[in-house]
Amino acid sequence: MAYRYDEQSTPPAAEQVTDVAITRFEHVFEVDPRLMAEHVTQQTFPNWDTLRIVRSRTDHLAWMHAHWCTTVVSGEELLAELDAE
Amino acid sequence: MTVTESLAQHVVDSLVAELAPVLGDEHVLTSKTARWNRARVPAPFPVHRWSERVPDLVVLPASTEEVAHVVRVANKYSVAIVPRDGGTGLTDGAVPERRGIVVDVKRMNQIHEIDLENGTCTVGVGINMLKLNEVLGKHGFIYPDDPASYPCSLIGGRIGTSGWSLVGSRYGHSRDLVLSFDMVLPTGETITVGDGGGQKLTKSSSGYQLKHLFMGHQGTLGIATRATLKLFPKPEAEFSPFWAFADYETAYRAVGALPRAGVATFAGAVLFDEWKVDYLRRDDEAYIPQPSSVKALVCAVAYGNEDEVRAGGRRLMRIARDLGARYLGDEISEGDWAARHDRYATPLHGRTRNGQVAPMSWHCEDAAINYTRLPAVRVAWHGILDRLRRDYDVFDDWGMFAYTSGNTGLDYLTEIDVGIWEQELDDRAWAAWVDAKREIAAVSLAHGGSISACHGSCREGEVDLVPEELGGAYEVMLKIKRALDPNNVMNPGKYGLDRAYRTEDS
Amino acid sequence: MTDLVPLPDPTVHSEAGSSTEEFVAEWRNAAYNCFSSGHKFCREVCPVTQVTRNETWTPTAFHANVVAMEQGDLTIEDVAADYVNCTGCGACELRCPNTLYTGDFYRFRTRTVDLVKGVRALAVENGIHQPGWQRWNELTDQRTHEPVLGEQPVGQDQVRDWADGLNIPIGGENILFVDCEAAFYRTSVPRAVAQMLQLGGYEFGLMQEQWCCGGPAAEMGYVDQAKRFARHNLDNWHASGAKRILVLDPHDYISFTEDYPKYFGAEFDLEVVLVIEIFAEMIRDGRLTPHVPIEKAITYHDPCRLNKRKGIWKEPREILRAIPGLDFKDVDRVTQWSYCSGGGGGLPIEKPELTKRISDVRIGKAAELEVDTLVSACPWSERPLSASGDEQNIDVTDLHELLAESLGITVGGRRGDT
Numbered sequence A: 001m002a003y004r005y006d007e008q009s010t011p012p013a014a015e016q017v018t019d020v021a022i023t024r025f026e027h028v029f030e031v032d033p034r035l036m037a038e039h040v041t042q043q044t045f046p047n048w049d050t051l052r053i054v055r056s057r058t059d060h061l062a063w064m065h066a067h068w069c070t071t072v073v074s075g076e077e078l079l080a081e082l083d084a085e
Numbered sequence B: 001m002t003v004t005e006s007l008a009q010h011v012v013d014s015l016v017a018e019l020a021p022v023l024g025d026e027h028v029l030t031s032k033t034a035r036w037n038r039a040r041v042p043a044p045f046p047v048h049r050w051s052e053r054v055p056d057l058v059v060l061p062a063s064t065e066e067v068a069h070v071v072r073v074a075n076k077y078s079v080a081i082v083p084r085d086g087g088t089g090l091t092d093g094a095v096p097e098r099r100g101i102v103v104d105v106k107r108m109n110q111i112h113e114i115d116l117e118n119g120t121c122t123v124g125v126g127i128n129m130l131k132l133n134e135v136l137g138k139h140g141f142i143y144p145d146d147p148a149s150y151p152c153s154l155i156g157g158r159i160g161t162s163g164w165s166l167v168g169s170r171y172g173h174s175r176d177l178v179l180s181f182d183m184v185l186p187t188g189e190t191i192t193v194g195d196g197g198g199q200k201l202t203k204s205s206s207g208y209q210l211k212h213l214f215m216g217h218q219g220t221l222g223i224a225t226r227a228t229l230k231l232f233p234k235p236e237a238e239f240s241p242f243w244a245f246a247d248y249e250t251a252y253r254a255v256g257a258l259p260r261a262g263v264a265t266f267a268g269a270v271l272f273d274e275w276k277v278d279y280l281r282r283d284d285e286a287y288i289p290q291p292s293s294v295k296a297l298v299c300a301v302a303y304g305n306e307d308e309v310r311a312g313g314r315r316l317m318r319i320a321r322d323l324g325a326r327y328l329g330d331e332i333s334e335g336d337w338a339a340r341h342d343r344y345a346t347p348l349h350g351r352t353r354n355g356q357v358a359p360m361s362w363h364c365e366d367a368a369i370n371y372t373r374l375p376a377v378r379v380a381w382h383g384i385l386d387r388l389r390r391d392y393d394v395f396d397d398w399g400m401f402a403y404t405s406g407n408t409g410l411d412y413l414t415e416i417d418v419g420i421w422e423q424e425l426d427d428r429a430w431a432a433w434v435d436a437k438r439e440i441a442a443v444s445l446a447h448g449g450s451i452s453a454c455h456g457s458c459r460e461g462e463v464d465l466v467p468e469e470l471g472g473a474y475e476v477m478l479k480i481k482r483a484l485d486p487n488n489v490m491n492p493g494k495y496g497l498d499r500a501y502r503t504e505d506s
Numbered sequence C: 001m002t003d004l005v006p007l008p009d010p011t012v013h014s015e016a017g018s019s020t021e022e023f024v025a026e027w028r029n030a031a032y033n034c035f036s037s038g039h040k041f042c043r044e045v046c047p048v049t050q051v052t053r054n055e056t057w058t059p060t061a062f063h064a065n066v067v068a069m070e071q072g073d074l075t076i077e078d079v080a081a082d083y084v085n086c087t088g089c090g091a092c093e094l095r096c097p098n099t100l101y102t103g104d105f106y107r108f109r110t111r112t113v114d115l116v117k118g119v120r121a122l123a124v125e126n127g128i129h130q131p132g133w134q135r136w137n138e139l140t141d142q143r144t145h146e147p148v149l150g151e152q153p154v155g156q157d158q159v160r161d162w163a164d165g166l167n168i169p170i171g172g173e174n175i176l177f178v179d180c181e182a183a184f185y186r187t188s189v190p191r192a193v194a195q196m197l198q199l200g201g202y203e204f205g206l207m208q209e210q211w212c213c214g215g216p217a218a219e220m221g222y223v224d225q226a227k228r229f230a231r232h233n234l235d236n237w238h239a240s241g242a243k244r245i246l247v248l249d250p251h252d253y254i255s256f257t258e259d260y261p262k263y264f265g266a267e268f269d270l271e272v273v274l275v276i277e278i279f280a281e282m283i284r285d286g287r288l289t290p291h292v293p294i295e296k297a298i299t300y301h302d303p304c305r306l307n308k309r310k311g312i313w314k315e316p317r318e319i320l321r322a323i324p325g326l327d328f329k330d331v332d333r334v335t336q337w338s339y340c341s342g343g344g345g346g347l348p349i350e351k352p353e354l355t356k357r358i359s360d361v362r363i364g365k366a367a368e369l370e371v372d373t374l375v376s377a378c379p380w381s382e383r384p385l386s387a388s389g390d391e392q393n394i395d396v397t398d399l400h401e402l403l404a405e406s407l408g409i410t411v412g413g414r415r416g417d418t
């Protein structure tokens, strides 16, 4: 992943998802920036940083599961078994 | 509230002269930053009054003997001592209300022994559970004390608060998991507290059962230094379904039915009310896209052997399905549960009345309430906050959780989360908040509950109601305090225990 | 939609000669965002706190101090020395729930590293110097390079000595930038990198007149100097028609992808590429095939500035897995958020004993795995890790050195003192 200033400082266009949230990157929500106009203003966020956080979060959650146990039982599977009864 | 004066410099100098030769110069701290940063815990407090609770000095002992030395010196000079471990406590327990010496025990974080055959380990109280479990995991064990501060609270604080664990319905809470510990009493003697005389027993009937007494006292009865903990086999499997409900009532029924199902691997269930769901819709990726028909949520969690977790899990799924719940899917369920060990109120979650983001601190009210009283407490509590929020635009209602405490659905840690914008919190708003806390606590008592299931009830406001809550038992508390701490040096100012000393003077 | 407001640039105020009040005004919300959380999820991942257990030197305290400064309770004089105790590893700010769970959502995350740099800069601006750092930066200024060899000379006359015999041209579109530690102390690393690039057919040259990237000066609070150095390098690249900067050192990678963009904005129009990513790609597409078996039991040390601060952890593992013969006992990247060599942020200059304690712990973790070698990918980590490794009988090797060996390259150069 080569770094280029112009690429990194241009986030994808925003799409409104709810009254208070938007998305720019696929499956990544952000606060509607209009809500951060008075008391706290947003920071400059290069794209790599958003993606770094998103990926680290996923990794961290997977780590937490592994920290507590070996397998995670799927509710979807159990529900399918129940529904098949 | 009266503010305690700082100690005179010559007293500080004498204390340093007595302490430094034993603890080492670098472990007796008097710098401003050392003191200011041990004057706070995460519980909200007006920022402009920070300096009122700054200690005179800080020590970082490395052994029980060093702690005992500090305690003896404090008695000699009649100076307050405040045990501090992780500093994550939410009831101001580790805040030096009478200044004095903060005894920061974080350096005592060694693992002294792992007894693989009996399934125990002995540690210094400065160790953190997650860090400990990184080591225990390699041996196939886990120490399952799992507060939402799992990666940051420490064993000494767990003892000092007698903490509550998210998976306590399966494994018990701190008091069940800590088998015994060494305790430096307020006069400097050291005892070992546990069931009977052994260090590694879960049950003894020999003598008074002092373990309970020496847990949850918020550092008012001494300082624990080394603890022996009960270990469990690291679970093979985990199951953590999250379900959506169209109304609170049904969700409430579910959170009662799940523990009552008698599933052995059941480790806990949580109910999220309508306010909590609204809260999550603001900034939680799992809930932003949920349809507006979702009004309440319930999650359950089970740990154990895979076959047993599967069998029990099926039962839990059936109960929820039969109540009309919608399973939120594996991705949300697994992600959200994994985040429960450490995800907590983000300051930017705060919103002013016009919806603008404002950085707010998190107040966590944590009453113990019986199942049948949950709906009524919820209505009363939200009412109190609603009035408060109307009067002051520095508070925000972040909704309620009800978590199972035991495995039968008898009582629930009932939590209302309040956002408080401390940056803008003036004395008037603080006074209104203290009143509100008192009212919140009164509601818990009116419903036959307890002010705190988890953190302790030392905070301004609610603490006034502790004598009412405990009745005659509070008088016994005063007698014990006085007997064990004749000079009132151990964390004075907490729980109104100063009364123990006033009685005699008058 | 409102425009985004730039994040506090820890370096801006010092140029303007501004006061503590301005600093505090700039940082108040960021500091308060931590103060009002106060939960200390950062504590157990902080390398300094892990070994000192001293709450005065935690990310929590570093933020709270700013709030106390706003209250008028503390001054820059009171706090300056505490801020030495940070390696800039970035663990705290990534682990912080305000980053990890909601940083992307609010476009507002915990920035301990920037804050620490900012306080250090404020201290320097107020004439409060840490003696070791002051001397280090004076010498760097004189020599255009960091005094990594102590009294031995480092400067323009020696900066390309590492490349002796490799026939690397000067200039061109792709410039290999070699940090001071690698250029003068651990010369085996740039030699390995250069020869692998040559083997893979990647054209590149060296800078006409390379100066230190300026990152260390910025980290220690000597901001004007840092910017002067950065300006020199940028001008030199522009003058020689460079388009792409190849970087082997994670610290440089941070300077070029974080500091330079802040200093220069759109004027910084070059591409920055980490060579590890090039090598991983070359292995993937067959331009490089490691074939000489290396019979070693190794584990990998995630350099903080790659793993925590940039999220780069896959490619190094990909490379290691491609080397035949290795018995690779990996420790996952999340566990390694709490690992550090102690070599960053200027810590070894001011507090070598603290760096050593941190390195000892890191090497101890490797020893538990019963490996004989710890592989790193950051020259700055390799000196302290090697020192601890010598004591615990663990060899510390650079990833590039190891890969070069497996490609049959005779690397040459020296691995520091050893």
Ligand SMILES: Cc1cc2nc3c(=O)[nH]c(=O)nc-3n(C[C@H](O)[C@H](O)[C@H](O)COP(=O)(O)OP(=O)(O)OC[C@H]3O[C@@H](n4cnc5c(N)ncnc54)[C@H](O)[C@@H]3O)c2cc1C
Pocket: B041, B042, B082, B083, B084, B085, B086, B087, B088, B089, B090, B092, B093, B094, B105, B125, B146, B147, B148, B149, B152, B153, B154, B155, B156, B157, B158, B159, B160, B161, B162, B163, B164, B165, B166, B217, B218, B219, B220, B222, B223, B224, B225, B344, B454, B455, B491, C038, C039
């Ligand atoms: C995000 C977050 C989530 C939380 N979730 C939970 C939860 O789910 N369950 C829960 O129970 N709590 C929770 N808490 C509260 C807190 O983590 C617990 O109260 C914890 O037990 C405090 O531990 P600590 O090490 O931080 O102690 P501290 O805050 O340092 O101390 C707590 C009390 O214990 C006393 N003390 C400290 N060390 C000793 C010692 N060695 N001997 C005697 N007394 C001592 C102190 O004086 C103080 O009164 C949460 C806190 C946060 C910030």
Ligand code: SF4
Pocket: C033, C034, C035, C037, C038, C039, C040, C041, C042, C043, C059, C060, C063, C092, C093, C095, C096, C097, C098, C110
């Ligand atoms: S840096 Fe983050 S994790 Fe640490 S105390 Fe501050 S808010 Fe909490």
